[in-house]
């Protein structure tokens with residue numbers, strides 16, 4: 001109806017056949033459609049039976065996320081609040097005024113002052129990380145170490161301590177409970193991928209099958225964990241400098257004003273911090289280590305940069321230009337969230353390629369193909385090469401709308417600076433202590449995406465050798 005170019009699909013499944021068959025990840029399907037329609041600002045697609053607009057033009061995407069946010073203020077992924085009550089309170093899924101209020105309440109948790117207070121706890125976890133890698137002696141293992149699991153242990157440990165005020169013990173205990181719960185939500189397998197697809201894209205089927213995205217065991221575990229921590233603090237008056245304390249402050253303030261802010265909200269937001277914070281960051285850290293292992297020159301340059309810093313100045317790591325460029329380049333190559341989906345919330349005038357405009361009606365979903373932009377040679381020359389220097393060059397980060405690993409605008413990732421902090425501190429500690437090397441089991445570049453994962457994930461995993469720096473130099 002809008003006279004836009006269309007990507008033909010199949011009856012019922014539209015362009016999502018390969019998603020259902022689990023032969024391609026959603027972000028790769030969007031990338032393929034993007035490539036088939038060069039020079040078009042947008043392409044019509046079918047998300048199963050629902051028509052949607054895939055935006056190709058980064059400038060239009062930038063406007064959707066920023067200037068014209070009032071017409072696209074909700075994310076398009078649906079969640080059923082009866083089946084997934086805790087997930088439904090995650091800011092990512094909240095809508096309209098409820099989103100605005102919750103976002104404003106949570107923003108102080110990520111202020112510069114609060115993040116500074118996390119430097120020491122994160123540093124403590126990096127020391128455990130280094131001891132763990134030394135003890136495992138991965139240089140002696142033919143396949144090396146499973147880096148995805150290593151990074152997940154690290155971020156689970158950091159996030160648990162910062163969110164709930166507890167240690168997950170994931171380095172010492174292979175069956176540590178919090179790590180086990182993390183695996184249950186995020187493990188890339190056919191069942192989890194199916195759950196993701198029906199939970200967020202096929203609300204009718206989800207309603208018929210009555211399945212929740214969050215397994216009941218995980219729901220029960222976190223309710224108990226947070227409930228006990230809240231009770232302990234309320235009974236003893238103990239205060240800690242963590243996210244849970246901020247949530248307890250919100251509860252107290254709400255009670256003073258006669259508003260509702262119950263344990264359900266506290267539990268939900270503590271889980272948000274965990275679920276949104278550990279897996280995305282561990283994906284980012286594991287790919288950063290993989291990319292660095294492929295470039296001895298980048299590791300050398302990082303070690304030189306690190307060598308110039310005082311050893312006890314943890315904050316200085318966050319200001320290292322080359323480390324920052326390495327992380328940005330790795331996020332460009334492997335954006336953990338390879339697509340964004342926004343819902344048009346009020347009619348929007350679209351400039352048509354042939355001239356004139358068309359009204360995009362409220363209710364239509366708009367897909368922003370992040371992975372497609374990040375790997376487009378017209379936006380990033382030699383797109384599959386790990387070339388951190390491009391982020392130190394003028395204009396190297398591409399046009400604004402085209403490099404969006406954390407989204408943009410009022411709904412940009414609320415945990416962006418915290419994520420960068422934990423990833424940079426983890427990577428810096430490892431590069432200082434070890435020479436990272438690929439192993440026969442490491443995937444070749446460009447890394448192939450695991451079709452069963454909706455976040456970036458390497459098919460077959462990421463594996464590395466870690467050789468102590470002194471030994472490597474000898």
Ligand code: HEM
Nearest residue numbers: 091092276277280281284337406407408411412413415419
């Ligand atoms: C490298 C790690 C991370 C990446 C790549 C990432 C990426 C993203 C992206 C792309 C969005 C959507 C932005 C948009 O719609 O414009 C988002 C939203 C969000 N992220 Fe992150 N994220 C990361 C880490 C974190 C961490 C550590 C936390 C919390 C501790 C977090 C919490 C959230 C929340 C709550 C939202 C929803 C924000 C809203 O809708 O207002 N993320 N993230």
